[in-house]
Amino acid sequence: MSTFRISSQFHVESSVIQKIRYLNRVSRVELSRQLSLAPSTIGIHVDRLMDQGFLRQGHQQESTSGRPATLVELNPDAGQFVGIDLDSRQVHGVSVDFAQRLLRDRTVSVRSNASAENVMDLIESVIEDVKDQSRELLGIGIGVPGTVDIEQGIGVHYQFIKGWRDLPVSKRLQDRFQVPVHLENNIRSMALAERWFGQGKETDNYICLGIRAGIGSGIVLNGELYRGAHHLAGEIGAWRCSSPGDHQSVMLEQVASLEAILQTLTQGVREGKATSLSLSRNRVTLDILSAAVAQADPFACDVLKQAGQLIGQVISQMVLLLDLQKVIIAGPITRLGDVFLLPIRERLKELLPVLHSKEPEVIYSELGDLVGALGAAALAVNVWQPHSR
Amino acid sequence: MSTFRISSQFHVESSVIQKIRYLNRVSRVELSRQLSLAPSTIGIHVDRLMDQGFLRQGHQQESTSGRPATLVELNPDAGQFVGIDLDSRQVHGVSVDFAQRLLRDRTVSVRSNASAENVMDLIESVIEDVKDQSRELLGIGIGVPGTVDIEQGIGVHYQFIKGWRDLPVSKRLQDRFQVPVHLENNIRSMALAERWFGQGKETDNYICLGIRAGIGSGIVLNGELYRGAHHLAGEIGAWRCSSPGDHQSVMLEQVASLEAILQTLTQGVREGKATSLSLSRNRVTLDILSAAVAQADPFACDVLKQAGQLIGQVISQMVLLLDLQKVIIAGPITRLGDVFLLPIRERLKELLPVLHSKEPEVIYSELGDLVGALGAAALAVNVWQPHSR
DNA sequence: TTGACATATTTCGAAATCGAAATAATAATG
């Protein structure tokens, strides 16, 4: 694949837009400083981008001493992006305007026996739904579970959807909607969303730990998403850990994922443990667990504590290896609150040597169910470039 | 600290020199491609750098079809750099010419009760020794153990040298030798040496695992040294691991470092295990162990196998998290050969899921005792810039 | 030997960027 050079003009304008996106409202001088370009150069590009309608004048404000800056901001009406997050059970879709503000969102659930083909149809209909008819569609981002080939836009493999193997996701959507489509692993999309809108905004080194059916993570280092040599970075589901009671080492995913926790609880109920937990369709669900936790059910709390401590140990290792400032935990498990979070923090504190003066924060994501979809949209936004139009 | 902008001219020339350094001999066109600059632009800079004596014409060669390239290479005589590696027990020093070829090297040992002050004196004398009198000294790089503040050039803390705390290493050497001095953690220096001269040359994502008195690692991601939020990345000595026989988790460094291994062996000899190992000054030394391994002493081999398996597990975790292509093991422990290396590889193979089609290599460093010093020199080389002279 | 063909390098006018000075717009001050 030949690496063609992008006309330098567009490259600069692209990075100008990115910076404004990141800072919301900026003066020309501030842009000049941040991009290491002369003020005069920035002036030229900002003027051009305003002519083209991508930027607009913001309220000039900020009175210190000296001439006040005339702030520049994105023109929300310059177009829209769509982001899709495919979970094992749901498709979340969002559309955002050019200033990356939410326009519409929609969530549909996936039948448990749905095929890859069914899922793709569903995704297309969700895109159709959330798309605003009155704006130009500039790009689509999509986060999918499992392994992906982001260059080719192919979903390589995901075990929980029938036939999800070497699926040309990007090509299909590109053909249908006639805009650039960017594929990414969905946990990395979430990490990206945290970077843009969430708790990673001011933080350059963090991990977004997704605890759902499996366990995976999106890694941001020096402010950039890290993907690894074969786009497999962050796949820590298979980490071997010492489970507290057990002599043998076990896989992280088989002990501390939401699925594994619910499994352990279900097993406990069947064995007749003293607990207020009940079964629905033969298993403990997250809702049931949530209710039990609210009543401080001892068995449920104990199981969560065990899992939390293990996660705490895993986080201690990631922090030591990568010298992280933050670990953001995402996924439905965050609904359980402190019962799960506090044991993680405690264990982490125990395991980090004192020399780590700056103790890393462990926090829940606050972006809600749309995290992944917003991140996917950000993916498309990130790589979009102003064409001559 | 104000971020002053370097005149763009020097920035380009600097990156031209870096690229040539990396590729040894290159044509102007190849440079143009690699740096994404127009051939005409490269021509101007190469001509100028030749006039200034930094570059010279290489043998023009490489006959394919078309006009043959006139290769450009570094002029070795343009100056020299010095690199220092401070280990807990030794100071290694090297000088390299402008083309980064070894000029001289010298190793002196550090008295076990030496103070920070003694060590600094020793370092100064080593620099004086290895420095070539006939060339201009352009920079000094120095790798030291423990935590460092690379911006300030301060050795923050190292427990095994008396008084090694908040030591202004760079300032002292800068005052004495009147050239830029660059400080770094010594394991990161080693990782950098692998990147420049060793097995990291063609590999963009790897870890250099240093197993000595302690255990630490230097991390290279996307071709660049990763330092983390507070320059603490890679400090995995405190990782909690499940030791095979034990129920409690233990610190990696206390089980699998060279020090720990020798300690375990010493203990074993005292307890009268059946072994050919003997004690020298009340302890098993690496030399003794080495000899025992050569005779396939069962106790020694078993202990090494245990340690190797633990390291294998640790590597599996790092590989899964960071999707690495390679792990390079460095330190005196590599003298033990396959008895230590093979268990690592076996355990790693066991623990990696099949989906990791590209199995990462685990190899010993082949750079010998000068790794660290060469890496430190590379550190200075890396940031050096052509001044107008 | 000659004439494609291929690739490297240089040439040169156009475009982008710089840097320093000029200009603009405000607060603080006397």
Next chain:
DNA sequence: CATTATTATTTCGATTTCGAAATATGTCAA
């Protein structure tokens, strides 16, 4: 109210980089 200080933005000639075409220098095949 005028003046000074301070920061933002624009102006404009100088410098750097680009891009396309011209030129250089080899291989290969007829």
